Amino acid sequence: MLSRLPARVVALRAKVFEKVNGDNAITFPNAQVGPERFEELYGHPAANGRSRGAGLSDLFWYWLSPGPEVHQEHLEAGPRYDDVARTTRTFLAGSSEALAALAARCTAHVLDEVITERVTRVRLRDLMMPVWAEYFYELVFGEPCPREARDLIVGHADDVVTSLKCTGLRHPARRAKLTRYLRERLPDVRHPLPRTLSETEQVHYLQGTYFNTAVVQMSEAMAHLLLALAQHPEVAERIDDDRYFAHVLDETFRLYPLFGIAHRITTADISLDEQTTFPAGSVLCFNYPAYHATGYADPQRFDPDRWQSTAARTAHHIPFGIAANRPCPAWRLSPLAMRAATREVLRRVTLHSPVTHTRSLPSRGPCLLVRDGRVPSWRLTLMRVRDRCEDVWLSVVQLVLGTAMVLHAHRLRLAGRYFDTDREIS
Known part of the structure; x- marks a missing residue:
C-alpha cells in the first residue's frame, strides 16, 4: 500500500496544478496536436507570450521572486528582452577550453572540501550547487568566488529549487540577503548590464539569471547525470570518449528533462490546419517528459547507445527548447562545463547509489562517493x-506544501497585478 502512495500523491498534485491553469490552458502533446506537430506549435510565431494572461505565471513568479518581471524566461518580447538576452550571451561567451577549465577547477575545489573519507555520502544536487555558484560568480565578476558569496548564492538557489519541488516553503528574507550583496557588487561585474533596466532590475537580473536559474539548472542536470552514472557503471567506464559522453548527455536530458512544463500564451490566433485553431490568449502548456517519451523504443530505459543510430536534431528531443522560441542561452556552455565537471568527479571517486531516480528528484540524489571502489553493502x-x-514522506510533503503555495501565489497574483497596472512590458 505504501509503495503505491507516492504515485497516487503525484497524480493528486498534478490535478492541483492543473486547476491553476484555468479553462483556457491546453497541454501538449495530446490527441489534437500529437508529438509529430509538437515542435511546429511550440515554434509558431504567435506562441510567444511569456507571462501576461496566464494564471500559471503567478505561481512561477511566486517561486522565482525577487525580480521575476525581468527574468529572461518571463520577459515579454520587445527591446527589454532583446537587451537582456544580448547581455546574457556576452556573459556566457568564451572559448570552449576556458569554459571547461573553469568548470574542472571549481569542481576540484568543492570536492577537496567534501571528500574527506574513503566513503562519503552526499546528495548530488547539494554537492554540485557550490560548484556552479563558484562557476557563475567567476563568469559574472571575473574573480574567484569568496566563501561568503558562495554561501549566499547556494542558500538562495537552494531555497528557490526547494520551493519549486514543493519540498519546502520559500523564504524571501533568505533570498534578500543575496539581493543586498549583489547591489553592493553591481559596479564590479565584468560586462555592462542591460541599460533598459533600472539599478534594482539589474540586481534582480543578475540574481535570477546566474545565481538562480543557472545554478539551479546546472546542479539539477549534474545530479541526474551523476546519479545515472552511479546506477550504470558500465556507462561511467566509457565517459572519457567525447562522442559517447554526448550520447550519455542526450539520453540523460531525454529521460530526465529539466523542464516539466513550459507555458506560452498565444498573442494571436494560431491555425495549424482547418480543424486546429487556438485563439489569442490561449495558454499552451508543453509537456517535455511526455514529448521525450514518444518516438523511442522502450522509452523508460536509460540507453545512451540509442543515440548511435538516432540524430538528436530529428528526434523528439528538445533539452534546451527550440531555436524558434527562445532556446536556453546556455545551450553551448552546459555540455562543455558538465563534461569537465563529470570527468573531474570520476577522476577521484566511483559513484554508487540504489535510490529511485525520477525526473523531479525530490530526494536531491543520495549517492556514495567511494575513493577505492570498494562499497560496504x-x-x-x-x-x-x-x-x-523518504519517497513516501516527501510525496505527502509535496502535496501539502505545493497546495499551500498554489493558494498563496493565487492570492498574491504577482504576475497578474504587475500587468494590471498597464506597465510598459516591451
Whole structure:
C-alpha cells in the first residue's frame, strides 16, 4: 500500500496544478496536436507570450521572486528582452577550453572540501550547487568566488529549487540577503548590464539569471547525470570518449528533462490546419517528459547507445527548447562545463547509489562517493531503505506544501497585478 502512495500523491498534485491553469490552458502533446506537430506549435510565431494572461505565471513568479518581471524566461518580447538576452550571451561567451577549465577547477575545489573519507555520502544536487555558484560568480565578476558569496548564492538557489519541488516553503528574507550583496557588487561585474533596466532590475537580473536559474539548472542536470552514472557503471567506464559522453548527455536530458512544463500564451490566433485553431490568449502548456517519451523504443530505459543510430536534431528531443522560441542561452556552455565537471568527479571517486531516480528528484540524489571502489553493502542497503521511506514522506510533503503555495501565489497574483497596472512590458 505504501509503495503505491507516492504515485497516487503525484497524480493528486498534478490535478492541483492543473486547476491553476484555468479553462483556457491546453497541454501538449495530446490527441489534437500529437508529438509529430509538437515542435511546429511550440515554434509558431504567435506562441510567444511569456507571462501576461496566464494564471500559471503567478505561481512561477511566486517561486522565482525577487525580480521575476525581468527574468529572461518571463520577459515579454520587445527591446527589454532583446537587451537582456544580448547581455546574457556576452556573459556566457568564451572559448570552449576556458569554459571547461573553469568548470574542472571549481569542481576540484568543492570536492577537496567534501571528500574527506574513503566513503562519503552526499546528495548530488547539494554537492554540485557550490560548484556552479563558484562557476557563475567567476563568469559574472571575473574573480574567484569568496566563501561568503558562495554561501549566499547556494542558500538562495537552494531555497528557490526547494520551493519549486514543493519540498519546502520559500523564504524571501533568505533570498534578500543575496539581493543586498549583489547591489553592493553591481559596479564590479565584468560586462555592462542591460541599460533598459533600472539599478534594482539589474540586481534582480543578475540574481535570477546566474545565481538562480543557472545554478539551479546546472546542479539539477549534474545530479541526474551523476546519479545515472552511479546506477550504470558500465556507462561511467566509457565517459572519457567525447562522442559517447554526448550520447550519455542526450539520453540523460531525454529521460530526465529539466523542464516539466513550459507555458506560452498565444498573442494571436494560431491555425495549424482547418480543424486546429487556438485563439489569442490561449495558454499552451508543453509537456517535455511526455514529448521525450514518444518516438523511442522502450522509452523508460536509460540507453545512451540509442543515440548511435538516432540524430538528436530529428528526434523528439528538445533539452534546451527550440531555436524558434527562445532556446536556453546556455545551450553551448552546459555540455562543455558538465563534461569537465563529470570527468573531474570520476577522476577521484566511483559513484554508487540504489535510490529511485525520477525526473523531479525530490530526494536531491543520495549517492556514495567511494575513493577505492570498494562499497560496504550495508551502506547501500541502508540507503535503499531510507530512500523508500523518504519517497513516501516527501510525496505527502509535496502535496501539502505545493497546495499551500498554489493558494498563496493565487492570492498574491504577482504576475497578474504587475500587468494590471498597464506597465510598459516591451
